[in-house]
Amino acid sequence: MEIEEIVEMDKKHFMNVYNRKYPLYVEKGKGIKLYSKDGKIYYDFLAGIGVNALGYSNQRFKDALKDQIDKIIHCSNFYYIETQAELEKKLILNSAYNQVFFANSGSEANEGALKLARKYFKKKGSNKYETITADKSFHGRTMSTVTATGQDKYKKSFTPLPKGFFTVPFNDLEALKGAITDKTAVIMLEPIQGEGGIYPAEQKYLEEVRKLCDEKDILLVFDEVQCGMGRTGKLFAYQNYGVEADIISLAKALGGGVPIGAFLAKDEVASAFEPGDHGTTFGGNPLATRAAVEVVDIMLEAGFLNSVKEKGQYLKGELNRLVNKYDNLVETRGKGLMLALELGESLSAKDITGDLFERGFLVNAVKEHTLRLLPPLVVEKENIDLLIANLEEIVAGK
Numbered sequence: 001m002e003i004e005e006i007v008e009m010d011k012k013h014f015m016n017v018y019n020r021k022y023p024l025y026v027e028k029g030k031g032i033k034l035y036s037k038d039g040k041i042y043y044d045f046l047a048g049i050g051v052n053a054l055g056y057s058n059q060r061f062k063d064a065l066k067d068q069i070d071k072i073i074h075c076s077n078f079y080y081i082e083t084q085a086e087l088e089k090k091l092i093l094n095s096a097y098n099q100v101f102f103a104n105s106g107s108e109a110n111e112g113a114l115k116l117a118r119k120y121f122k123k124k125g126s127n128k129y130e131t132i133t134a135d136k137s138f139h140g141r142t143m144s145t146v147t148a149t150g151q152d153k154y155k156k157s158f159t160p161l162p163k164g165f166f167t168v169p170f171n172d173l174e175a176l177k178g179a180i181t182d183k184t185a186v187i188m189l190e191p192i193q194g195e196g197g198i199y200p201a202e203q204k205y206l207e208e209v210r211k212l213c214d215e216k217d218i219l220l221v222f223d224e225v226q227c228g229m230g231r232t233g234k235l236f237a238y239q240n241y242g243v244e245a246d247i248i249s250l251a252k253a254l255g256g257g258v259p260i261g262a263f264l265a266k267d268e269v270a271s272a273f274e275p276g277d278h279g280t281t282f283g284g285n286p287l288a289t290r291a292a293v294e295v296v297d298i299m300l301e302a303g304f305l306n307s308v309k310e311k312g313q314y315l316k317g318e319l320n321r322l323v324n325k326y327d328n329l330v331e332t333r334g335k336g337l338m339l340a341l342e343l344g345e346s347l348s349a350k351d352i353t354g355d356l357f358e359r360g361f362l363v364n365a366v367k368e369h370t371l372r373l374l375p376p377l378v379v380e381k382e383n384i385d386l387l388i389a390n391l392e393e394i395v396a397g398k
Helices: 001-015 061-072 082-093 106-123 145-150 152-158 173-179 204-217 286-299 304-325 348-357 381-396
Strands: 025-031 033-036 041-043 099-103 130-134 163-167 185-191 220-224 247-249 259-264 327-337 337-342 366-369 370-373
Touching: 025 152, 041 381, 061 286, 082 099, 082 259, 082 286, 099 106, 106 145, 106 185, 106 220, 106 247, 106 259, 145 152, 145 163, 145 381, 163 173, 185 204, 204 220, 286 304, 304 327, 304 366, 304 381, 348 366, 348 381
Parallel strands: 130 163, 130 185, 185 220, 220 247
Antiparallel strands: 025 033, 033 041, 099 259, 247 259, 327 337, 337 370, 366 370
C-alpha cells in the first residue's frame, strides 16, 4: 500500500484511540533501527514500549520462529504443548516461583493475578477482596486493571468502576498502612513504575511492605510487565531488591514482539486455582512460547544481563552529565535501560520528543516534563552517544 492509502484507511476505519501525530510508516527494522516506507531511518529508544528487547530482525530469534511455524502455530490448551513446558521450566528455574500461567498481554497477566488472589482467599473461607495500588501506577486496560491503575486519566471515562480498589502514594509506608482494612487481599506494586514516569521503589519500602503483608495475611503482587525480563540488568526486577512477592506478572519483552503474558506464583497461592477457574484460548500457544523460550535463552547467556546493566549505567551517566550542565534539566531516574529524564518547567517533553523525532530518534513523553527511554537491550554505546549528542543540541538551543 502507498503511504497516502495507509493514512486514509487508518483515519477512516481504525478506532480513534491512538494519537498518531508522528509520520512514521514502519516497513521493517534491523538492530535498533526502524525503516519508514518514505525512506527515513529512526533509532528506536522506546523498543515498541519495552517489547523489542532483542531489537529488530535478530537472526536467531527469526530462525526459531520460522522453525516453529513449520511445525505448529496454535493448538488448544486441552493438550500438552512442548514449548510451553520448556518455558515453564526456564521461568521457574530462574525465579522464586513454582507455578505459571500464560496469557496474551500484561493486562491479562495482571487480571489473572488478581483473580488468583481472590480465589486464594475464598478457598481459605475469607471474605477478603480489596486491592491497594500506588499513585502513578499502570496495570492495564481491562476494567479491573484500569481500576487498579493509579492514574485518573486512564479510567475517568469508564465509570462506574469495579469496587474494591484503592490507591495510595508510592514509597509511603504509613499511607499504605492507613489504607489497609480487614478486607484487604492484595497490595499490587510495580518495582519500578513505568507509565507513571519511571519511579523505582525504595529498598526499605519494599522490605517493609513484604513484612506488612506477612503480618496482615495479604498477598503481595509485583507487576513486572514493563520492568521485568532483563530491563533492569536482572532477569526479574524484584531480584534487584531481594524481596519476593507472592505473585509476579510479566509480558512485553517476554515474547520479543510476539504477544505473550504470564503470571507466576508460589505453590501455596497457585494451588487455589482448580480446573475451570481460569483459562485462555491463545495464551501460551506453541508460537508464543517458542518465542519466549528463545528470548529467555538469549538473556541468560553469559554477559547479556551484565551488558544491560553496564549500558544502563553509561546512559544514565550521560543523562546526568546533561542534568549537571543545563539548568533546564532536573534529574534522571530508573535502573538499567529503563530511564527517565525529568525536564524543567520551561521544557515540554512532547516538544523534545518531536524535536528528536525530526532528527531520527524515538523516545516517549510519559508526563508533561518527563522523557522515557526504553531502548532495546542490544543498544550499543555508539547509539547512545548519538542520541545524547542530538538531545544536548536540542536542550542547549531551548
